[in-house]
Amino acid sequence: MRYAFFQGCNIPVRIEQYAIATQAVFQKFDLELVEVRDFNCCGYPVRNVDEKSYILPSVRNLAIAEKMNLDIVVICNCCFASLMKAKSVLDKNGSLQNEINHILAKEGLQYTGKALVRHYLSVLYNDVGIEKITKKLVYKVKNLGIAVIQGCHILRPREILHFDNSFVPKITDALVQCTGAENLDWRGKLECCGAALAGINDPLCHDLLTEKILGARQAGAQFITPICSYCYLQFDTTQQIISPHQEDILPVLLYPQLLGMCLGISEKELGLEKNRTIGPQDIEKITSSLGSPEEDRKKRKKKIKQPA
Amino acid sequence: MSFNILLSFSVIVFCIGLFLRFYSWFNQGIDPEHEKAPFLRRISCAFSGLLSTLFSKKIFLILQSVFADLVLQKRILNKSYLRWITHALIFISFLFLLFFHAFGSFTYSIWGGEYVSTLNPAFTLREVFGLLALCGIGLAVYRRINYTKKRLHSNAGDWTALLFIAIIMLSGFLLEGVKLSSYSTYEAMVEEYGYYEGEEALALEAYWVAENGLHSPNFREAVAPELVETGRELNQEGSCIMCHSSAKSAFVSYSAAKVVGPAAAAIGDGAAVSFLWFVHIVACLAFLAWLPFSKMFHIISAPLSLAINRVMGKDSDDPVNTLNRQMIGLSACTHCGACTVECSSSMFYESFQNEFILPSEKVQFLKKIAAGQEVSSEVLNKLEKGLYICTSCDRCTDICPSGINLRDLFIHSRYYLLERGIVETSMLSHFSFPLALAQKFSGSHLKALKAVHDIFLKTFQSLPDILSPVKIGKNVFVDNESYKSCYSCQRCTNICPVVRNYQNPAAELDMMPHQIIYSLGIGNVDIAMGAKMIWSCSTCYLCQEHCPNHVELTDIFYRLKNIAITTIEAGENT
Secondary structure: OEEEEEOOOHHHHHOHHHHHHHHHHHHHOOOEEEEOOOOOOOOHHHOOOOHHHHHHHHHHHHHHHHHHOOEEEEOOHHHHHHHHHHHHHHHHOHHHHHHHHHHHHOOOOOOOOOOOEEEHHHHHHHHHOHHHHHHHOOOEEOOOEEEEEOOHHHOOOHHHHOOOOOOOOOHHHHHHHOOOOEEOOOOOOOOOOOHHHOOOOHHHHHHHHHHHHHHHHHOOOOEEEEOOHHHHHHHHHHHHHHOOOHHHOOOEOOHHHHHHHHOOOOOOOOOHHHOOOOOHHHHHHHHHHEEOOHHHHHHHHHHHHOOO | OHHHHHHHHHHHHHHHHHHHHHHHHOOOOOOOOOOOOOHHHHHHHHHHHHHHHHOOOOHHHHHHHHHHHHHOOHHHHHHOHHHHHHHHHHHHHHHHHHHHHHOHHHHHHHOOOOOOOOOOOHHHHHHHHHHHHHHHHHHHHHHHHHHHHHOOOOOHHHHHHHHHHHHHHHHHHHHHHHHHHOHHHHHHHHHHHOOOOHHHHHHHHHHHHHHOOOOOOOOOOOOOHHHHHHHHHHHHHOOHHHHOOOHHHOHHHHHHHHHHHHHHHHHOHHHHHHHHHHHHHHHHHHHHHHHHHOHHHHHHHHHHHHHHHHHHOOOOOOHHHHHHHHHHHHHHOOOOOHHHHHOOOHHHHHHHOOHHHOHHHHHHHHHHHHOOOOOOHHHHHHHHHHHHOOOOOOHHHHHOOOOOOHHHHHHHHHHHHHHOOOOOHHHHOOOHHHHHHHOOOHHHHHHHHHHHHHHHHHHOOOHHHOOOOOOOOOOOOOOOHHHHHOOOOOHHHHHOHHHHHOOOHHHHHOOOHHHHHHHHHOOOHHHHHHOHHHHHOOOOOHHHHHOOOOOOHHHHHHHHHHHHHHHHHHHHHO
16 A cells, blocks of 8 residues: 655654654555655644635645545644645635635646545554554563653544544554553643744743643653654754753654564664654663563463463 | 957956955855854855865865765756756756867867867867757756746746857857858868869869858859869868868758858858857857856856855854855855745745745845845835745755755844844744744844734733723624634633643733633624734644534634734735
């Protein structure tokens, strides 16, 4: 299966490892993520300024995928929400669709709504499936406390995104748990990282971020795992700006990096050292927690056999 | 004689142009924070930077740049084969014709040879490269026209450059063609170098008519083959062969001779030769004089810019050399539009119709800003908006074939204009996010943000400022009518992480989320827009998701923000 890989603006220049790790993991399941140079910004940054200008770029991206006959796979939550929003607006608003198609026609593009937008976690959970992922695992991590922060725009508003139950999401939890990591239940998991306020109201942006870092720490997190690229940059870059002491930094681990390690992909290939908050001791912590997935399976088999 | 005057004149203009350019490298620039360093300090910093590079391991980076960026043109190759071929055709042909045609005598003298323009291989190769250059021009024109759909802009300078080269090549071919066919030129040559009379003279002429494209009034009809054979022998034995390869080897000009020869003869071939010679020489010399004032200056500045790019990378902490580099970069822009074609914000250009959103167009204008030219405030406002509507994806910087650090140039320009008091409402967008991460010019950013905030205070009244009873209006909010379902349960306010963040939220936010919805309910959109709450909204959608009556709070806040910005922009323009 091939997908048009939508990386957005932040990932190629600031979080290259997110794209590389996702591609490496997808490859293990014979899924190909095709890089499309022609994609442009999803439109999200301009949303505060003008709604129509926010929709237009996403429609162009959808039209490009359509022309390639591919569905889109997205990593960044904000890109995901923008693409989904554009789709839902155009499906209800024929005249806007005509207006935008008129602009796109100059480039020989047309939007009809054929291309689907998929979040990479949804592909892993729904298309590949937990069972298949578990079978492929070479290692499982043990005693590794992971605090996932979902990111707002992957879940809400539910009518637009259809990703998961927006109150009690299970997809990300299941995916983290299958690696053997201890998926922590913590206070900021479904809340905002503050990114949307960066550069507009920095004190508030930092407050929201600090609250999340403290919350994750209190729950005993060794790593924080943001799904959205904006959350990632908040935890990986802004955290360093606002933390007076380097030893207070909560290291960031991306989900495909965690899963990739368990699939036997090297930490170099997954770009672990490119996460600015991860030091050699953190990588050591992960590698030393890797163990055989077999014991676990045997135990489970025993458990099943016992009642019989 | 006239050639020498023209040549001297164009060389003088060229030198003045070079001087002005070099001077601007160390005299101009865009820096929001620092007073521009004086000229001498700029030069001394450049030299010390150069020396410390040459005497360190970084010299290898320069060698790498010469090989990869200059010889192989790798940055263009990575982008598109067609562009690489286009550029290579023009670039290689230019080099060949410069050294083996214009400077032929000099080049040959290096190995003690004597340059004879009508002898092979130069005779043929000149034609080959002239033709290749024309192919390159053709491809470049095709690209410029074809890519307008990708928002590529072409200006007068771009077309002039292509036209100049095309005129030089075409006039060269025509000149050669008319010369080959010219009877008066032939006569003059025979008079000077040949000693033929009567039958012999006629035979030689017959040979030149039959084989070398000469257009002679003595041979209006088919030439007798025997006469041609005699002529061939005379040509071989005599002095002609020493300086003339077969005219057929100049295949383009030979064909041109066949076509334009009769016409030239009709108007007077001597005059035609002088005229075309004049056109060709004037075109070449005018090109030389124009070069330092045009984008063709990239021939000198782009290799330098590319080498600096390798040595300094994207980040540099030396403010003086950053400015020097900025100016070298600006002078290396060829307005090729690669940045614009790849620009991630290009669709915002379609919606805002502001050409300054496109990086290539910004750069053209920033040259004026760097030179300190007077620009109207209207244009400056538009330029600042164009500078701000940028996703900071660095694609332009990574793609630029001249290795210009566009990212740095745009960051400097953005804050330079903000420092000059331009109010930019787009600061309230998420374009500010990467800027906050980069932490550059933080002081300028905060100051400019405050200016936007002040405009808001002037335009809208917030609830705490209103002393008289709040107006109940008729201006119903039509953009999203879900607010009508609100029954003031305050669930939105109770779940809001922003409200929770403050000890005294009313003081910090002016109004709580439910109050904003309530103000829409009573038809007072203005106080909703004046509330700090909408700009403090983290857009987490928790309120909207938890609203028992499906009021789309976050979406409504987005709409309010849009309308507030539009209102302010409209006010600014009146």
